[in-house]
Amino acid sequence: MHGRILIVDDTATNRIVYKVKLSDAFYEPLLAADGATGLRLAQDAAPDLVLLDLSLRDLPGPEVLRRLKANPLTRAIPVIALSASPGAADRGLALAAGADDVMSRPLNDAALLARMRNLLRLREEARFVTRAWGHEAPSILGMAEGAAPFDPAPFTPAGTVALVTSRVELALAWKHQLRRQMRDGLVVMSREQALALPPARDSTIPDVFVVEADLDAPGGGLRLMSELGSHAGTRHSATCIITPGEDDETTVMAFDMGADDVLSARLCDHELAPRLRTLIARKRQADRIRATVEDGLRLSIIDPLTGIYNRRYALPRLAGIAAQAASEGSDFAVMVVDLDRFKSVNDRFGHAAGDAVLVEVARRLSENLRLSDMLARIGGEEFLVALPQTTLPEAERVAERLRQMVCEAPVTLPSGDGLHVTVSIGVALGARRSEQTEDVSTLVDRADQALLSSKSAGRNVVTFSRNAA
Amino acid sequence: MHGRILIVDDTATNRIVYKVKLSDAFYEPLLAADGATGLRLAQDAAPDLVLLDLSLRDLPGPEVLRRLKANPLTRAIPVIALSASPGAADRGLALAAGADDVMSRPLNDAALLARMRNLLRLREEARFVTRAWGHEAPSILGMAEGAAPFDPAPFTPAGTVALVTSRVELALAWKHQLRRQMRDGLVVMSREQALALPPARDSTIPDVFVVEADLDAPGGGLRLMSELGSHAGTRHSATCIITPGEDDETTVMAFDMGADDVLSARLCDHELAPRLRTLIARKRQADRIRATVEDGLRLSIIDPLTGIYNRRYALPRLAGIAAQAASEGSDFAVMVVDLDRFKSVNDRFGHAAGDAVLVEVARRLSENLRLSDMLARIGGEEFLVALPQTTLPEAERVAERLRQMVCEAPVTLPSGDGLHVTVSIGVALGARRSEQTEDVSTLVDRADQALLSSKSAGRNVVTFSRNAA
CATH class of the missing domain: 3.40.50.2300 (Response regulator)
Structure with a gap:
């Protein structure tokens, strides 16, 4: 069944005829014999669309529409109003009360079904967010199931x-x-x-x-x-x-x-x-x-603390940079940048101080890179930098600049105190020869190895991967 | 201009005729007089679609297609192959090499433009992710600009x-x-x-x-x-x-x-x-x-550390729960749950220990709530719980259970040591009377006030907002 259609009509023959027609078109019909029942079913049975007769005996059609649109739980359900009298005033009232369409009896079935398909398609599109967030989630959008409050x-x-x-x-x-x-x-x-x-x-x-x-x-x-x-x-x-x-x-x-x-x-x-x-x-x-x-x-690829890219984004993006370099026959460089003795920052000054250091270091790295470079936080205190179209001497210059920009001025902690921090850096150069392209993770491994050498050389040091020379 | 169309054709009249026709249809034509130029322009000028003549003198059409599909930078560009000879073999070869369509000359302009609209529409849809992530981002999808490697x-x-x-x-x-x-x-x-x-x-x-x-x-x-x-x-x-x-x-x-x-x-x-x-x-x-x-x-509404909802999701979702309660005439409750002396956990045991405590407390809270309840991390060590269709005595029972589940067993730290932690809880009950619905943020403020009372009462305590009684 491809959509639950609520038929609100107090004439039994109308209900039966449309029940059959909608079933034949593979929809699931729900029947309400008066306006009050219709309103209740609209809220409880969550239909995908309402066919509303405008000449109900218990409630005027525009009043049913007004209540549907006033209730956050039914506001977003599309409504096609059906009218026996094709009077312009009735039609105008129904549209003004929020009906998506008004159709006059006798109905042309093809036109009705085409209109239903159109409204159901829109509703499916609006449900995209709902599916990702769970059944009631779109209230996060400030609306009930994706619908703006109907503004009269x-x-x-x-x-x-x-x-x-x-x-x-x-x-x-x-x-x-x-x-x-x-x-x-x-x-x-x-x-x-x-x-x-x-x-x-x-x-x-x-x-x-x-x-x-x-x-x-x-x-x-x-x-x-x-x-x-x-x-x-x-x-x-x-x-x-x-x-x-x-x-x-x-x-x-x-x-x-x-x-x-x-x-x-x-x-x-x-x-x-x-x-x-x-x-x-x-x-x-x-x-x-x-x-x-x-x-x-956008948020799914951003590290919430530092605002730079996260690991999820960084590695596939690096693969893209490598493919581009191979097709251009250009060099590119990868750096792994790690804060030295970061654990002791957290231990001595607390979590908030550690966060402040991460944010400030990310800012300094970012400000000293080109727009085309990529900067990501790939671990607790570890950053990845990718430099497209960059040769060995250029990478050397950039890495040295980054190292200096971190150590040369103290980071201001939330307490107001200044703290000197340093980073160790490992650099690897992407192979230019496209016929033997290196796997991106091998490249990062090489940069990681170089980083380890920087650490054992006493930290606050830049080391180049040997294969890169 | 609504799409840059690369025309690869070595007959000057063909290029000129289609340059005029495409300009008239508000496209931006790019011209290449041979296959090699076409391949270069396809990579450098990023066209939205390629019209490729199959009988080029410098390169066979299927070879141009093969190279377009082999290059990650041009792989995703749709190609309509054009052929003077309607030979079945030629057409089949072009399709097998990755052409989206083959059309025979003389071309029917309406059919060509309809096909172009169709392919350009698909390309726009594929670009959705690109727009959110920046120009080269879809390599994160394991493909160049959204295209799967063409698999022969x-x-x-x-x-x-x-x-x-x-x-x-x-x-x-x-x-x-x-x-x-x-x-x-x-x-x-x-x-x-x-x-x-x-x-x-x-x-x-x-x-x-x-x-x-x-x-x-x-x-x-x-x-x-x-x-x-x-x-x-x-x-x-x-x-x-x-x-x-x-x-x-x-x-x-x-x-x-x-x-x-x-x-x-x-x-x-x-x-x-x-x-x-x-x-x-x-x-x-x-x-x-x-x-x-x-x-x-999904990720945009999840706290990455604990896996529960984040603040961005929690407050609008709470508004949805309040609206539902008002329309049903039912009660609902809101709790603010705060870890006691969390700063000292970080200070004494480090950042990683603090994270372990947050993860474990989130798990215990989550396991003691119903599926219909909402649990979110709304601050460093602060959680929000919303309980739909819940009365005051029920909320009392739930809050007490949550408090006990946190304090009764120690949390295992990464070091292997156990650490006893406690939470303070403030609870507020949503007003049932739909005519005077309380603002959701006022409700959270009341729960926050109750939380402060719990803190000053010595912590590890549940307090109810006075208005809720």
């Missing part, structure tokens, strides 16, 4: 929306709909202008593109959506496709090509604004999840 | 491939093509069987679906692809669509709907096997990147 105020904070059409009268009509709700962030652009947006994510990239389905040519808007989706700058923007009439086939196609919403031009008057608000909120949520994931990734 | 041996290790068709003769023909290359992992299934695959990622989920474009009905295969893409289990599998004839319109549509490859039935004989090999390799790479991202996410 129109467009606060404002998003930016691009209206993409080549027909001036359409652009004016859309602008007119949105002007009341949005003061800023509304631009009209052509296909060419949309494609010429910068490849980096910056403030000129709209949150949402509203695109005429038949832009410049039949299906031209769908093609543009696909192009924007393959561009680095615009691939995370949402797209709302506007179809000229009610056209279920284009709707299905647009959703399956990745549209975030599809709306008939006829309905723009009442629905463009609330739909854009939902799209902007959802886009913000996706941005936040992506930022959290990138943050997590 | 057929299907080792074997992937699993599902052939989805309702026509027995087609299934037999496909099986026949692949039998030589694949011993295991080949299954024939219907649309219904594909949709009924389990929602979890497990070994029954094929790496690749090969789907007849007109499965059961015209366009039925494209619809199935879209359904599989919205299901949790199958959304990361690759899809190869087989069109009945050369049909550029269906090809464009299939790529824009997310197909990973599109192949005419006529070409299956020679090309299905090498194309599947490329798809499997690419799928593996995507799986590896996803695993790295999930790993990174």
Whole structure:
């Protein structure tokens, strides 16, 4: 079963018909015969999507929506509202209350299923963080299961929306709909202008593109959506496709090509604004999840104490530097840097003093390396340095500079006292000959051997691995 | 500009024509007039995609491909091979050498651009890790810029491939093509069987679906692809669509709907096997990147020393527990647990001994809590415990048990000696009345105040926040 779908409808035949249709499409239907039961099941059974009839006898549809969106446990569940009366006011109310879509009965099954696939796909993406962190974890994102609290105020904070059409009268009509709700962030652009947006994510990239389905040519808007989706700058923007009439086939196609919403031009008057608000909120949520994931990734390779790379990152990264050197036919060097008599620092001055020494030594090493060099903490008091495109005399100079920068000035301890510390360094040079590339761990072993010689030579010394000479 | 495209072609008119066409489509074209220049530019200019003519005078096309795939710096760049002669042997050789696609001249521009969009989109996805880790970082994944080394041996290790068709003769023909290359992992299934695959990622989920474009009905295969893409289990599998004839319109549509490859039935004989090999390799790479991202996410909320949650996770998670309690109308409790006289442990026995104490105390706390409770290290020697659905007498019992479990047996230090340690605990009960929900940080402050009372009462004591009674 590929998704638990809660059907809230007080007409038994409707429930039965959709139970069968959803089962046939390999979904797991859950049935609620009134709004109160629907709200309870939405909280307790954690459905992936809700199909909500708007004309329930016990609770008005917008009220059910309002409660779903007010409860942190149900806020993120997508809702498709179903209405027998295609009245514009009802539809607008449901959208304003947070429905992802409103569909009128009789339903076109293909369009309903395409819309469901679209919403379920988004939900799966939002669940990425949940899976890594355990079932209730996304509250760390400041939201319940990845959802931003639904904000009923129109467009606060404002998003930016691009209206993409080549027909001036359409652009004016859309602008007119949105002007009341949005003061800023509304631009009209052509296909060419949309494609010429910068490849980096910056403030000129709209949150949402509203695109005429038949832009410049039949299906031209769908093609543009696909192009924007393959561009680095615009691939995370949402797209709302506007179809000229009610056209279920284009709707299905647009959703399956990745549209975030599809709306008939006829309905723009009442629905463009609330739909854009939902799209902007959802886009913000996706941005936040992506930022959290990138943050997590970055943190996973950083030593929390010193802020430099950790061991997990260092060794594979060194392999990359070695491969690059082999392909360029250039030299590179590896150093192992170890704090001398670090245990005694901890024993005499305490844990906090030891930490201060590690942080300061990491800072001094870092400040005396190039941006292209790599510095990592690979053990309690041990650092690894990799120097790409570096010859033996250059490595010698760098190692000597690092040794001096550590010993020449005392480290200030949390107590305010100064403490002189030193490091011992072992250096090994990567073999330039690409046909007999040395394993990276052998190279580090050689640097480690050289480090041992530095230690036995009395510490505060740089030693070169013999093979490197 | 939305992608740097390297054109390697020794016919000047071809270069000029595609330079213009790609510029018009907002790509940045780079030109190479022979294979050697192409290889150099591929390494130095880091293009996003290569269009490679197979009939270069200086180097055979498959040899250029082989060298691109052998170099870790160019291995991951997608390549579309272009051929004037549509000879099956040439095409097969190029695919076997690692081309992502082979297209015959005269080119259909729409199909070429759709294929380019598809490959560029995949490349953007693979770059996610790179962006978080800095430009050369994916070598940490054991690959150059996210690419698995191209493995010329057929299907080792074997992937699993599902052939989805309702026509027995087609299934037999496909099986026949692949039998030589694949011993295991080949299954024939219907649309219904594909949709009924389990929602979890497990070994029954094929790496690749090969789907007849007109499965059961015209366009039925494209619809199935879209359904599989919205299901949790199958959304990361690759899809190869087989069109009945050369049909550029269906090809464009299939790529824009997310197909990973599109192949005419006529070409299956020679090309299905090498194309599947490329798809499997690419799928593996995507799986590896996803695993790295999930790993990174998981690590970003874990305290590396004790393996329990870190502060970054704890406070938002506590807010989630509070929200849940408010919506259920249930009680919950928060404890702050602090190691007594921890500084003296570090001072007397050293850093390593202090770490051993932290690890062991975290273990004892963890073993005496429920799975639904949350335990985090929120400071040097300070732990936070959250107990959902817990009343005052229950919290009292748990806190007392935790206190006892820490003090009743000595912690074994790295030296082998045993050391008795104790903890002080402050407890606060979350307000049940949802209308006046207390801020989570106020709650932690109350637990902290109670902890201070425990400390001044002589340590190894549990104190309850007064408001909680």
